[in-house]
Amino acid sequence: MRKMLAAVSRVLSGVAQKPASRVLVASRNFANDATFEIKKCDLHRLEEGPPVTTVLTREDGLKYYRMMQTVRRMELKADQLYKQKIIRGFCHLCDGQLLLLLMQEACCVGLEAGINPTDHLITAYRAHGFTFTRGLSVREILAELTGRRGGCAKGKGGSMHMYAKNFYGGNGIVGAQVPLGAGIALACKYNGKDEVCLTLYGDGAANQGQIFEAYNMAALWKLPCIFICENNRYGMGTSVERAAASTDYYKRGDFIPGLRVDGMDILCVREATRFAAAYCRSGKGPILMELQTYRYHGHSMSDPGVSYRTREEIQEVRSKSDPIMLLKDRMVNSNLASVEELKEIDVEVRKEIEDAAQFATADPEPPLEELGYHIYSSDPPFEVRGANQWIKFKSIS
């Protein structure tokens, strides 16, 4: 009854915008878009920042929700597979465990929403979410984690070394990817195709010397590089107060303008990225973004994540700032989608992940011959010496 009244009122109020198909399919009608207010960003050496309101269309909203949910489920599945010992190695998930990315989904989906597919991205080891948002399928990612042939790096890289088109990984050594990112930005400028490079690093890496070298060169040569510090408040086990003399990571670029963004709100991240990309594309040089986010689990699978912070803190952040929950609430409250619809997406995503996990477990491992491949670019193929003088592997690439 209530639903019918709501439907009737909506029909009366918003008839003109609805496409005909929607009237046939849905008994409830949704708004096409909604305007949201987002948090203002702190600025460093900038007069204006990103806008404080943004428009989210229904289509985009559903897309972001699906992507975030996929990343979340994928990471949880990876966590599960790791505990079943099907995935081995040092695994860093986006939510913390396995170097997982849970709770940081807004970062990867939001960043992707703010740039073009032709732009470039490089990050550190918490890379599964970015690999997905940059275009690879969940199957390839999970197969790479389990070290199988179908994986994106043919099973040779594992968790920390995933690559895709315009996505340069996936780097294990902390901080080493930032000079690389600046180099990619140099190439962008040189090629003149109006592309930017997003170079991500964490709050722990922000204290590495090579990052400051990259800042200096990027600013000197006005490279279109967006340095992004994903500040999840802990560098493995060390809280930012104990590691950094200045925890205002967005100011650490000193002569590079910076902004501090709420990394748990995908719309905030998207607007800030659009702003930063526009800044770089206009030739003004590099810019620094600090995404304030949080990781739910520990640093990696060997870290329970509670020895350096309290469970209450984790619970609090989880209940108040979960990015998927925030987006869901927003969409439902402004009638961009219904709870049932989002649940349907959840179910679809779950199925997709299950299929991918099945593939990842069943796919065969790369053949032993490939052990020597891709060391050098070789022409003709040369031989790799093995564990003793009678073992040799061919190296082809």
Added chain:
Amino acid sequence: MGPPLRPNQCRSRLGAPPSLPAVCGRVARNPGLQVGMAAFAATAGRLLGLRAAGTEGRLLRLRGAGLQWALLQPASATGDAAQRRQVAHFTFQPDPEPQEYGQTQKMNLFQAITSALDNSLAKDPTAGKDRVFNTPLCEQGIVGFGIGIAVTGATAIAEIQFADYIFPAFDQIVNEAAKYRYRSGDLFNCGSLTIRAPWGCVGHGALYHSQSPEAFFAHCPGIKVVVPRSPFQAKGLLLSCIEDKNPCIFFEPKILYRAAVEQVPVEPYHIPLSQAEVIQEGSDVTLVAWGTQVHVMREVASMAQEKLGVSCEVIDLKTILPWDMDTVCKSVIKTGRLLISHEAPLTGGFASEISSTVQEECFLNLEAPISRVCGYDTPFPHIFEPFYIPDKWKCYDALRKMINY
């Protein structure tokens, strides 16, 4: 291209007789290290005292939570797939309980190291807790600071989280630490610096948690490089490194952190550096290794004795630089055959230095070419690790070919 190989299939493929046991040992499941810290102990005559949230601190916290069992027991295999992957390529063989150093306690490798650090810090009871502290994530900075502290005369122990990450600090070590005494004509030195780093393959470390970079540092006169094989050795060698008046790099085999359990004396004691140890006497072949690989060689020696009736002399090199040429050469003169093994890649690995020196000194005593069983010339692989490492089958195979030369 046949079906993909699993580790136990691989062993039979490389020629091991099927009657030999396929299971070589179960390792404590060590998915990763403790939350790492860089610990500095500065003793400038003003030692500062206790330990902050170091590895031991974490151990205490976990012990309180009743999880001590998880630290010292090997994890049980939960299924066939898990079992296959979990079987280590070696079995740790503890030395007999040492009698001459007083009361001993059962310790694993990281506890032995913590004990060594405790002993070292306790030397100055007036100093306080803040001697041990975390640093931000900067290896170059960590080692640079350590050198600076050591130059003023204080004792510095710097920890690099994994040996794979030591390369940002490579410049500081090679260009500053190693050359300080030489370039200042002995006016200054950073001898009271010790750098510790977890080292070597761990079963699932992939490219950046498994490297053995001792060969890079062996090329640098001025520093000492030490690799222990067991908790008892580790404590004694680490204390010697700390006392030693030269900058030392102490690589700790991370796979042994929990897997190696031994009786270790509680009181401090020193094991001399640059002295290799003959842990098993023999007459036909000399086997040289260091760190984890020593245990592999011990197994190879017993296999050789059993299957081929060959008596092997096993030597633990302990100190890579400066290395004990006399012990090794003396042994080769006796046996006439030498097999050297390490996990690091073959080309330019430390086995090449040993091989070259031995053939210079003992050419006429050699019955067969010197054999080196090492890792492949590839980056340390992720999924291919069981095939990459020089396990006992490869060593046994090489030994057999040497005997039949």
